[in-house]
Amino acid sequence: xxxxxxxxxxxxxxxxxxxxxxxxxxxxxxxxxxxxxxxxxxxxxxxxxxxxxxxxxxxxxxxxxxxxxxxxxxxxxxxxxxxxxxxxxxxxxxxxxxxxxxxxxxxxxxxxxxxxxxxxxxxxxxxxxxxxxxxxxxxxxxxxx
Numbered sequence: 001x002x003x004x005x006x007x008x009x010x011x012x013x014x015x016x017x018x019x020x021x022x023x024x025x026x027x028x029x030x031x032x033x034x035x036x037x038x039x040x041x042x043x044x045x046x047x048x049x050x051x052x053x054x055x056x057x058x059x060x061x062x063x064x065x066x067x068x069x070x071x072x073x074x075x076x077x078x079x080x081x082x083x084x085x086x087x088x089x090x091x092x093x094x095x096x097x098x099x100x101x102x103x104x105x106x107x108x109x110x111x112x113x114x115x116x117x118x119x120x121x122x123x124x125x126x127x128x129x130x131x132x133x134x135x136x137x138x139x140x141x142x143x144x145x
Contacts (some may be wrong), residue, residue: 034115040090041111042121042129044083048109049123051079056125062104063125072138074098074109087111101140110137 052066068075074084074096087096091112098109108124112135122142123129134144 031115037090038113038115038121041087041113044087044090045109045111045121045123046129048074048080048083048087049125049127049129051083052107052125063100063107064104066107066109067098067100069100071095072097072099090114097136097138099137099140106140108137108140108142110135110142112136 048066052063055065056063065075065077066080067073074080074087075098076084084096088094091114094112096109096111098107100107106125108122110120110122110132112120113131118133118135120132120135120137121129122132122137124140124142126141128142130142132142132144136145137143138145
């Protein structure tokens with residue numbers, strides 16, 4: 001009689017190869033998932049700048065409604081509160097930093113991104129939208145401290 005069964009070693013080798021291939025697939029999908037979170041953060045930050053421009057154009061000619069000066073985050077009211085919640089859902093519930101100039105004529109807001117540690121996405125009233133090599137800003141301009 002011929003024994004045509006697989007040996008234990010052969011089965012273990014096949015299982016190890018399948019496990020290795022599965023880990024490669026999971027690593028690649030994790031990177032894509034983080035990049036999709038960052039794309040959503042950027043989209044929400046663009047919407048934030050547009051909402052701020054609408055607020056500016058409604059007669060006040062200032063950005064007073066954009067930032068909460070008590071903790072230098074986004075205002076919790078209206079569109080800004082909704083956008084802050086959307087951004088926090090994408091960036092692991094980290095605060096969106098927001099600063100206004102003394103005369104309230106300029107603002108900048110930044111949110112950490114997930115795909116690249118230590119980096120953030122920033123928008124400002126002057127129209128600039130850019131990635132930064134720091135986690136947060138501390139002025140009404142998109143620049144690292």
